[in-house]
Amino acid sequence: EVQLVESGGELVQPGGSLRLSCAASGFTFSMYDMSWVRQAPGKGPEWVSGISNGGGSTRYADSVKGRFTISRDNAKNTMYLQMNSLKPEDTARYYCAARWHRLTLTPDPEKYNYIYWGQGTQVTVSS
Numbered sequence: 078e079v080q081l082v083e084s085g086g087e088l089v090q091p092g093g094s095l096r097l098s099c100a101a102s103g104f105t106f107s108m109y110d111m112s113w114v115r116q117a118p119g120k121g122p123e124w125v126s127g128i129s130n131g132g133g134s135t136r137y138a139d140s141v142k143g144r145f146t147i148s149r150d151n152a153k154n155t156m157y158l159q160m161n162s163l164k165p166e167d168t169a170r171y172y173c174a175a176r177w178h179r180l181t182l183t184p185d186p187e188k189y190n191y192i193y194w195g196q197g198t199q200v201t202v203s204s
Contacts, residue, residue, distance in 0.1 A: 079103035079193055081173050086198030089163055097158040097198060099173030104193065107131070107151040110178050113158050114186050115169035115200075122186035125171070126158065130178040138184065141167075163202045170197040 085097040099111070112127040126137045126147040135147050146159040156173055174191040188194050 081175065081193050081195035083171060083173050083195045083198035086171060086200040088201045088203065090204050091163060091165060091202055093163050093202070094159070094161045095163065095200060097160065097171055097173075097200070099156040099158075099195060101154045101156070101175070101193075104175070106154040106175075108178060109175040109192070110182060111147075111149060111156045112174045112176075112182075112185070112191070113147065113156075113171055114174055114188075115167075115171045116197075117166075117169040120169075122172075122188070123169070124184040124186040127182040127184070128156065129182060134182055136182040136184070160200070163200075165202050168200060168202050170199050172197045 080102045082100045110129050113125040114122050115125050116122045128135050128147045128149050132149050144162045149156040173195045175193040176191045
């Protein structure tokens with residue numbers, strides 16, 4: 078059974094930090110590019126960041142560039158998102174998603190463009 082399980086979301090004050098994890102199982106994790114996509118209540122999905130299958134290429138949305146860092150450990154079948162200097166507008170449910178490796182990482186927030194999609198973890202930034 079294929080699974081993507083996100084964890085690490087919680088309530089944090091503005092300016093704080095969180096590290097999200099995405100644990101993969103049931104497929105060959107190292108063959109897939111991975112992304113983080115978030116969705117705030119009442120809004121459409123927003124692509125946050127992506128990482129190539131080997132980890133050598135990363136890309137970020139302008140809204141998080143310089144504050145968030147994506148990484149992966151293929152030996153552990155896990156992807157991470159280190160989030161620093163969090164803002165209230167970062168409040169959303171964060172999903173990890175997988176699709177076949179491509180030559181370039183492209184920002185894509187739509188679930189139907191991914192092969193696997195997790196259940197999400199809630200991040201709330203509030204004082």
